[in-house]
Every structure is written in C-alpha cells, then in structure tokens.
Amino acid sequence: xxxxxxxxxxxxxxxxxxxxxxxxxxxxxxxxxxxxxxxxxxxxxxxxxxxxxxxxxxxxxxxxxxxxxxxxxxxxxxxxxxxxxxxxxxxxxxxxxxxxxxxxxxxxxxxxxxxxxxxxxxxxxxxxxxxxxxxxxxxxxxxxxxxxxxxxxxxxxxxxxxxxxxxxxxxxxxxxxxxxxxxxxxxxxxxxxxxxxxxxxxxxxxxxxxxxxxxxxxxxxxxxxxxxxxxxxxxxxxxxxxxxxxxxxxxxxxxxxxxxxxxxxxxxxxxxxxxxxxxxxxxxxx
Numbered sequence: 001x002x003x004x005x006x007x008x009x010x011x012x013x014x015x016x017x018x019x020x021x022x023x024x025x026x027x028x029x030x031x032x033x034x035x036x037x038x039x040x041x042x043x044x045x046x047x048x049x050x051x052x053x054x055x056x057x058x059x060x061x062x063x064x065x066x067x068x069x070x071x072x073x074x075x076x077x078x079x080x081x082x083x084x085x086x087x088x089x090x091x092x093x094x095x096x097x098x099x100x101x102x103x104x105x106x107x108x109x110x111x112x113x114x115x116x117x118x119x120x121x122x123x124x125x126x127x128x129x130x131x132x133x134x135x136x137x138x139x140x141x142x143x144x145x146x147x148x149x150x151x152x153x154x155x156x157x158x159x160x161x162x163x164x165x166x167x168x169x170x171x172x173x174x175x176x177x178x179x180x181x182x183x184x185x186x187x188x189x190x191x192x193x194x195x196x197x198x199x200x201x202x203x204x205x206x207x208x209x210x211x212x213x214x215x216x217x218x219x220x221x222x223x224x225x226x227x228x229x230x231x232x233x234x235x236x237x238x239x240x241x242x243x244x245x246x247x248x249x250x251x252x253x254x255x256x257x258x259x260x261x262x263x264x265x266x267x268x269x270x271x272x273x274x275x276x277x278x279x280x281x282x283x284x285x286x
Contacts, residue, residue, distance in 0.1 A: 043188045047161075047181050051196070054178055059136040059159065059196045060121055060274070063212050064114060064143025064203030064233075071108035077101045110203050110234060111146045117201065117267035118150030118158065126156040133198060134159060139180065143203045145172035152176075161189050190215060199229045199274040204237040217260055221253075229277035231270045235263035 139160025151158035160175035
C-alpha cells in the first residue's frame, strides 16, 4: 500500500527551509565568515549613499575622549568621591578615583571648547542650508557629544559614526537623525571619517583618539590622502602624553613630520588656522 503524500505539509516544509530564504534576508548566511567581504562592502556603501542623499560635501572631524564631560557633572563626581572618602579615609582605591576625577574636572573646559568650535564652524558654513564642513564625530559621549551639541544648538546638521562595542554605547542625542550611523568594522568607519574631511581636530582622549590621530598622520605622511590641517587641541596635554620631539631625536620620524600638525588652545584659533590652511592650499571652500 502506497504511503499517502501530504502535499500541504511538503510545501510548508519547503517554504520553512533556510535554503529557501533570499540570500540578503538570511541572517545566518549573511553572518558567516565567508560573507565578510559582502558586509564590508555594504558598510562602505550605505553611509556613502546617505551622505549623497543629504548633500554632505565636506566635513571636519572632531576626535576626543568619552570621559571628558561638562564641568557641573565632573564637579558632582568629585564631590561624591570626597564624601565617600570622608567615611573611608584610608581607602587607596577611593583616593585614586578622586585623583582621576579631579583630573577629569580640570579637562572640563575642553567640553565647552569643542561645543564652541562646532558652533563657529557650523554657523559659518551651514548658512543658506550649506553642507560644507559638516561636523563629524564618533557619535559617542564626552568630546564627541560636545561637538555634535554645538552644531545642534544653532540648528545645524552634524554626523555621528558610532561603533558596536562590547560595552554598549548609544549615540549621543545631538546627532542629526538622518546622519546617525552605526558601524561594525573600525576600518570602514575610519575610511568614512576621512573620505570628505577638510580638517581634523583632536582633543585629549585615550586609545581611540590616539589611534585615529596617528592613522590620519600616517596617511598624510605617506601621501595616501591629500594634506589637510590637523589641530591638536590642548598643547599642554599633548606634549605631556606624546613626546613628538623624542621621535625626531630617535630618528624614527623626520623633522618635517612635526609640521603635519599644530597646537591650539581655543576654538577660535583652531578654526582660524583651518581656514588659513585651506585657503593657502586652494581649498574650494576658502
């Protein structure tokens, strides 16, 4: 006796099979190791199309530490730790935390300077719905938030290029929603930082800031990208953290490599230098 064929069941099983999914709707397939080249291409393409749609012609990149916050918040953290230390006067861990909190408080003015810089740039370059020199940050808190906020508070657009991290990082609230992007690959994110960049401003920061700064310096030094103004904000900080002169003395970089960047301590000076550099180098904007 022949087994009865259940056509409906067979069709249902066929439609439920993972093999039947359209390739780009199949998450299991798309996240396989051999699909990495496709994912890289998509991560390169999506932001490019969004920037074209929003008519973003050029950008200024603002890097800086996530831990540099507004003065009132930094002061609150210091006061909180002081109170804890009064109850535990011999706690070495608390003493160290208080020392760091005071150091962060000293850097709080950088938050305001980053905000002021973005305000100056955006006010001058986004008049009449212009899309030149749009502020772009890593999209996170701290200095990045300050720069996006400076543009936001005068009604200007700004970009946030966020990255997926083990510790969850949400985009700061001041990014223009249409220009709020998330990346998985650092390499593609870095590429988008520089593709339209007409300047780079690096505030005090940690590993991420140092990584992004030195990659940009390397690309300019090796002529992989055209020369662009690089401003290190906070001369005292940078000379303490990186002994650039020692690199020359050790013979690991040339004396002229020190000319790839300048220092600034005010938003106005940073912006004036960027305009001077790009005017001198025949930038389309200036």
